[in-house]
Amino acid sequence: MGPHGLIIGVALLALVIAVAFLLGRKAEASIEQFREEHHEQFKGPENR
Amino acid sequence: MSEHEQAPTTSDKEVLHQFGYAQQLLRDMGGFSNFAISFSIISILTGAVTLYGVGLNAGGPVVMGIGWPLVTLFVLFVAAAMAELASAIPTSGALYHWASLLGGPSWGWMTAWLNLVGLIAAIAGIDYGCAQFMVPLLGLPDAPQYYMMVFGLLLLSHAILNHIGIRTVARLNDFSAWYHVAGVAVVVLALAFFAPKQPVSYLFTKTFTTMGDKPFWFAFLSGLLQAQWTYTGYDASAHTIEETKNARVSAPWGIYLSVAVSGLFGYLMLAFVTLGIKDLNATAAATNPFIFIFEQALGSTFGRVVLWVVTIAMWFCGLSCVTSTSRMIFAFSRDHGMPLSNVWNQVSRRFRTPAAGVWLAATLAFLLPCLIFALVAAFPKRLDFAKLYPAVTGISTIGLYLSYGIPLLLKLRAMRRGVWTARANGPWSLGNWSVPVNLIALIWIGFITVLFVLPPNELTGYIFGGALLALAIFYFVGVRGRFRGPVPQARSQAELLRLEAAFEK
Numbered sequence: 378m379g380p381h382g383l384i385i386g387v388a389l390l391a392l393v394i395a396v397a398f399l400l401g402r403k404a405e406a407s408i409e410q411f412r413e414e415h416h417e418q419f420k421g422p423e424n425r
Numbered sequence: 426m427s428e429h430e431q432a433p434t435t436s437d438k439e440v441l442h443q444f445g446y447a448q449q450l451l452r453d454m455g456g457f458s459n460f461a462i463s464f465s466i467i468s469i470l471t472g473a474v475t476l477y478g479v480g481l482n483a484g485g486p487v488v489m490g491i492g493w494p495l496v497t498l499f500v501l502f503v504a505a506a507m508a509e510l511a512s513a514i515p516t517s518g519a520l521y522h523w524a525s526l527l528g529g530p531s532w533g534w535m536t537a538w539l540n541l542v543g544l545i546a547a548i549a550g551i552d553y554g555c556a557q558f559m560v561p562l563l564g565l566p567d568a569p570q571y572y573m574m575v576f577g578l579l580l581l582s583h584a585i586l587n588h589i590g591i592r593t594v595a596r597l598n599d600f601s602a603w604y605h606v607a608g609v610a611v612v613v614l615a616l617a618f619f620a621p622k623q624p625v626s627y628l629f630t631k632t633f634t635t636m637g638d639k640p641f642w643f644a645f646l647s648g649l650l651q652a653q654w655t656y657t658g659y660d661a662s663a664h665t666i667e668e669t670k671n672a673r674v675s676a677p678w679g680i681y682l683s684v685a686v687s688g689l690f691g692y693l694m695l696a697f698v699t700l701g702i703k704d705l706n707a708t709a710a711a712t713n714p715f716i717f718i719f720e721q722a723l724g725s726t727f728g729r730v731v732l733w734v735v736t737i738a739m740w741f742c743g744l745s746c747v748t749s750t751s752r753m754i755f756a757f758s759r760d761h762g763m764p765l766s767n768v769w770n771q772v773s774r775r776f777r778t779p780a781a782g783v784w785l786a787a788t789l790a791f792l793l794p795c796l797i798f799a800l801v802a803a804f805p806k807r808l809d810f811a812k813l814y815p816a817v818t819g820i821s822t823i824g825l826y827l828s829y830g831i832p833l834l835l836k837l838r839a840m841r842r843g844v845w846t847a848r849a850n851g852p853w854s855l856g857n858w859s860v861p862v863n864l865i866a867l868i869w870i871g872f873i874t875v876l877f878v879l880p881p882n883e884l885t886g887y888i889f890g891g892a893l894l895a896l897a898i899f900y901f902v903g904v905r906g907r908f909r910g911p912v913p914q915a916r917s918q919a920e921l922l923r924l925e926a927a928f929e930k
Contacts, residue, residue, distance in 0.1 A: 380630070382487060382490075382491065382626070382629040382630035383626050383629045383630060385491060385629065386490050386491050386494075386628065386629030387629075389491060389494045389495060389498070390494050390692075392498060393494045393497050393498045393501070393688065396498060396501055396502075397501055397685045397688070400501060400502075400505045400681070400855065400858075400862070401681065401682075401685070403855050403856065403858055404505070404508070404677070404678075404681070404853050404854065404855060406856075407850075407852065407853065407854040407855070407856055408674055408852045408853060411851075411852035411854075412852070
């Protein structure tokens, strides 16, 4: 890989962390929205 | 699509009723247990360890330093796309059910069989691998009959535990999740404090290959099988969705987080192990390079301790894999998709587990190595058992990922045709990111499917091609036009309640 390997590796790790975080945050936001839209019907874990 | 375009209702049971199924299985798993079953099947201490030598020989330390995060990145997209579908269609048939609703019974049938082939190969690969570790640890002779005996006993233990209840299995899976974290911590701390270390740049810059006849970039890509096989089986969170509380939220998180958490801990483990390499040539040539690194760095006693840690992790992994496979068999035979479906869809009234599916999963997994031994005995000059084991992992990887990919592709088609709208989504959704996430996931699945059948993995291609041909013949001769896809268990709510009452007595 040569000297570029270190840059590629660090950039890749940063990308994985960013993607994992952003996808998770997007899903979390959709759950919240769903809860608000269907609050009478949707039963979250706290109501179980 | 109309059946799941309804607004969500109050309970998990009522959501299941919307799909025409009764709550036959015991819904007793919490969110952590659902995560734990997938985390246990991914089992960083199993896949990443047993195939460590494959990765190291293919591309050297960069396969760990760069290959692992590269695979993690794309698997996150696959997991997120699957999590969306699990939230929208929360049934234990999972991939099979999603494909059936989105593309019709033929797609569902093919998805189910690819998933089953992948899962059975996974159980065989995991438990036979566990037997290979266990036989020398127990001091048994190095002979095929002892490997098969230990392999059979491991499968028996998994089948019995899965038969007697999801509660027991869920507790063991919860323990397994912590066990994996603790196992990685032991490995990392021991190496961090007591082993000599290479510089960090070693992970990203050091190349090595024993595939001298291939360009390095290709050898590096071949080594990704190590990470890709590790990241299989997380559909277990979807297969156990009918046994999970708050299923439409907990199970998708189980799928997604099991991949994300495995990515983190797997990377930590691989990084420290690889930085502990003293002699790269000798390590690559060792029977088990992972254990060799420990023996070289910390002595043979600690090497033996690590071997036990890994072997126990493999046992947990096999246990979860039997759970997942049995739920798939149950769901598929509930819809009459398998020969003798009325036998395999039986639920134990006492334990409320898919008992027949459990025993079928264990039996088929036992028969796979028997078949391989028979083939080796029939063609001793052409076939070598040592090459067939990686082929089994390849079959498992391709079978599972194709079964993951088909429903994602069908969902994109349904979105393009306007039959899948935002109303069909469950609470766990990626919104307007869904299309690009599904596309990236599909491109990756297509890429690895081709990659893992190219030389030196051509044996995987031949066996998998043979299995596909057999499935195609089976489909055109005995299934086409007869299999109707998911079949509601009852025509009315009252009938569903009657079915459930029979199990609650």
